[in-house]
Amino acid sequence: MDTKKLLSKLTLDQKIAQMSQFNLVLLRPDADGGVTGPAQKMELTREIIDSVGSTLNVKDAASTIEAQKEHLEHDPNKIPLLFMHDIIHGCHTIYPIPLGMGATFDPALMEECCSMAAKEASAMGIHVTFGPMVDLARDCRWGRCMETTGEDPYLNCLMSAAQVRGFQGNLDKEHVAACVKHYACYGGAEAGRDYNTVDMSEHTLREYYLPAYKAAVDAGVEMLMTSFNLLNGVPSSGNKYLVKGILRDEWGFNGVVISDYNAFREMEKHGYCADGKECAEKALNATSDIEMMSNCYIKYLKELVEEGKVSEKQIDEAVLRILDLKDKLGLFKDPYRGASEKKCKKLFLSRPHRALCRTAAAKSAVLLKNDGVLPLGGEEKTIALIGPFAKKGMIGAWSAYGKEDEAVSVFDGIKKAAAKGTRLSYAQGCDGAIRAGTDESEISKAVRLAKRSEAVILCLGEDRAQSGEGCSRANVALPAPQLELLRKVCAVNDKVVCVIFNGRPLDLSAVVEVCPAVFTMWQPGTEGGNAAADLIFGKADFEGKLPMSFPRFVGQAPIYYNRNNTGRPAGDNMDAAYSSRYQDCPTSPLFPFGFGLSYTSFAYSPVTLSKSEMSENDTVVASVTVTNTGKRQGTETVQLYIRDRFASLVRPVRELKGFEKITLDPGESKTVNFDISASTLAFYGASGEFKAEKGEFLIYATSDSQSGEPVSLWLK
Ligand code: BGC
Numbered sequence: 001m002d003t004k005k006l007l008s009k010l011t012l013d014q015k016i017a018q019m020s021q022f023n024l025v026l027l028r029p030d031a032d033g034g035v036t037g038p039a040q041k042m043e044l045t046r047e048i049i050d051s052v053g054s055t056l057n058v059k060d061a062a063s064t065i066e067a068q069k070e071h072l073e074h075d076p077n078k079i080p081l082l083f084m085h086d087i088i089h090g091c092h093t094i095y096p097i098p099l100g101m102g103a104t105f106d107p108a109l110m111e112e113c114c115s116m117a118a119k120e121a122s123a124m125g126i127h128v129t130f131g132p133m134v135d136l137a138r139d140c141r142w143g144r145c146m147e148t149t150g151e152d153p154y155l156n157c158l159m160s161a162a163q164v165r166g167f168q169g170n171l172d173k174e175h176v177a178a179c180v181k182h183y184a185c186y187g188g189a190e191a192g193r194d195y196n197t198v199d200m201s202e203h204t205l206r207e208y209y210l211p212a213y214k215a216a217v218d219a220g221v222e223m224l225m226t227s228f229n230l231l232n233g234v235p236s237s238g239n240k241y242l243v244k245g246i247l248r249d250e251w252g253f254n255g256v257v258i259s260d261y262n263a264f265r266e267m268e269k270h271g272y273c274a275d276g277k278e279c280a281e282k283a284l285n286a287t288s289d290i291e292m293m294s295n296c297y298i299k300y301l302k303e304l305v306e307e308g309k310v311s312e313k314q315i316d317e318a319v320l321r322i323l324d325l326k327d328k329l330g331l332f333k334d335p336y337r338g339a340s341e342k343k344c345k346k347l348f349l350s351r352p353h354r355a356l357c358r359t360a361a362a363k364s365a366v367l368l369k370n371d372g373v374l375p376l377g378g379e380e381k382t383i384a385l386i387g388p389f390a391k392k393g394m395i396g397a398w399s400a401y402g403k404e405d406e407a408v409s410v411f412d413g414i415k416k417a418a419a420k421g422t423r424l425s426y427a428q429g430c431d432g433a434i435r436a437g438t439d440e441s442e443i444s445k446a447v448r449l450a451k452r453s454e455a456v457i458l459c460l461g462e463d464r465a466q467s468g469e470g471c472s473r474a475n476v477a478l479p480a481p482q483l484e485l486l487r488k489v490c491a492v493n494d495k496v497v498c499v500i501f502n503g504r505p506l507d508l509s510a511v512v513e514v515c516p517a518v519f520t521m522w523q524p525g526t527e528g529g530n531a532a533a534d535l536i537f538g539k540a541d542f543e544g545k546l547p548m549s550f551p552r553f554v555g556q557a558p559i560y561y562n563r564n565n566t567g568r569p570a571g572d573n574m575d576a577a578y579s580s581r582y583q584d585c586p587t588s589p590l591f592p593f594g595f596g597l598s599y600t601s602f603a604y605s606p607v608t609l610s611k612s613e614m615s616e617n618d619t620v621v622a623s624v625t626v627t628n629t630g631k632r633q634g635t636e637t638v639q640l641y642i643r644d645r646f647a648s649l650v651r652p653v654r655e656l657k658g659f660e661k662i663t664l665d666p667g668e669s670k671t672v673n674f675d676i677s678a679s680t681l682a683f684y685g686a687s688g689e690f691k692a693e694k695g696e697f698l699i700y701a702t703s704d705s706q707s708g709e710p711v712s713l714w715l716k
Helices: 003-009 012-018 037-041 046-051 061-074 098-103 107-123 143-147 153-168 202-209 211-218 240-250 263-270 276-285 296-306 312-328 341-347 351-364 410-417 440-451 480-492 509-514 528-536
Strands: 020-023 054-056 082-085 177-183 223-226 256-258 366-370 382-386 423-427 455-461 496-501 517-520 602-604 619-628 634-644 655-664 669-677 695-702 711-715
Touching (some): 003 312, 012 020, 012 046, 046 061, 061 082, 061 341, 082 312, 098 153, 098 351, 107 153, 153 177, 153 202, 153 211, 177 211, 177 240, 202 211, 223 240, 256 312, 276 312, 351 528, 382 410, 382 440, 410 423, 410 455, 410 528, 423 440, 440 480, 455 480, 480 496, 480 509, 619 634, 619 655, 619 695, 655 669
Parallel strands (some): 054 082, 177 223, 223 256, 382 423, 382 455, 496 517
Antiparallel strands (some): 366 517, 619 669, 634 695
């Protein structure tokens, strides 16, 4: 399609309509063709509706096909609509939340899961997913930690690119365009409170927060969504420096930029724009192409052109990007792009999709403590399943078309997998809500069951409504009723396995204190219960590693491994006066980034270097030999960390620079080699240049972000 020629045929109003996105329900005129209700309130006219460019939140393939058909009948230029939706961790078949996928340390698996989601979504007629979400998250109070792959820029970059590849493939009819979000630094919200202000130095921005968006751009992402937050006083949708400056001019991104939901209008609430008209002006000057669910563009852009405050050329550039995306997706040739109810039926919850979700869920689980209780041997005659989440399908927030009642609960998974003759019993014990009250009779019932059972599987944590957008928490410990249930159950049974569901790092101090075996399953998705059973009975081993540090207490937040040292480090010494400490809590996390146990154990040799000095053009190989010292096969994620001892800008105490997953049989050893070049050692220094500075570097090859003995490497 000659999109330039098409553009030249559009009136200014029609161009502006292309730049607007509304929910499909707003785009349905009444039976007599009039516009009433919410659409009228939004000041949509029949003309705008007829030539609007895109819509979000479709219901199913049939209604998508119908809406496209209807649109093409009315659009004077016959330009197909773009259908967008949040396909974040699955479409109908749901895999673990992105934070869980982060724990797999397996970008190839992430790619496969996204590709599966794209297949289901495209069958529904969805053309663009509002993913990947790659906001770096350091604060466990933030509910949207669940949508990220965690606190580390290196891991996030790999996962960001993997998601783009998986969703987009070659953009054929089985894939969708990806939209990386929320640009930028949405995860840096002060105090972890959603939508809150973000303030950070240029160094922190470039070193930690921007790389994952850039990785998506480098992987060829077609779209980008700006965020709700202020960054250093400027809302992202109107942030010319961020969007026009860094994204387009520096990184060369020429794809479509969309706002977040109503975010143009929110620039007024922020106090950045006097009115909707200024919102439109600032957004266009920042090169934002599509306005989602507010009406500043359709109401004011024409006026702004007439007043000479913005140019029609700017509008043309935006519309051309939108038309080009429609063309790349093949919509001018086939506006339905293979959408079909039949295909959906075949794909949704299909056997291969379920199998992939089961594998991903097992690989995402992280074993935090095991005092010999796990795996259950199958000889237990009676097992009690207790807790508010034992009989629930745990699919997590942003689970698109996934349904809780189609997902396998832990109870159902255990029931299927338990040895013949095992008697299962169940008690909810308490309500799972954050502000739930305690019902002593429910707790007593659970305790009675625990007492007379040989083993207990206790399912605690949070469910889909407790993390996600708008779900910040000031306290990340388990709610009081869950804590009481935990303590009372653990007091009467010494074979308790605690399965934690969570969309963020929780404070699990009380749990590990009283419970002999604890693992986190995040929000595992459709096959969660089967994966839990695979792990509990030892059919699968644990191999997940934490993608975020878990605090001992919420007051430590934000807590992350790649922090700077102070001039008065105290370690965990709470008595070290006039040092960087808490008087009532160690400074270290309860579980550090990169941590995770397995059913076997691994021994690490000291790390060695091929040479201890290097020049800027050299490559040094760091090697470590890992041995499986346990009794069964296991998979370990060997992690390479560096520390730049002194530099023009202080460098963090550790930085992840590589990892490799290896599977070893009992007694087997393997040597893992990591290449270190000047780019491994580089950072955004005081001059703003990405460059390695000469001096000493400590090199660790180890099993998490706190362990291991380093060797020195000198860059001469
Ligand atoms: C969220 C975005 C999402 C959009 C559309 C917003 O509230 O912040 O992540 O893509 O809604 O559903």
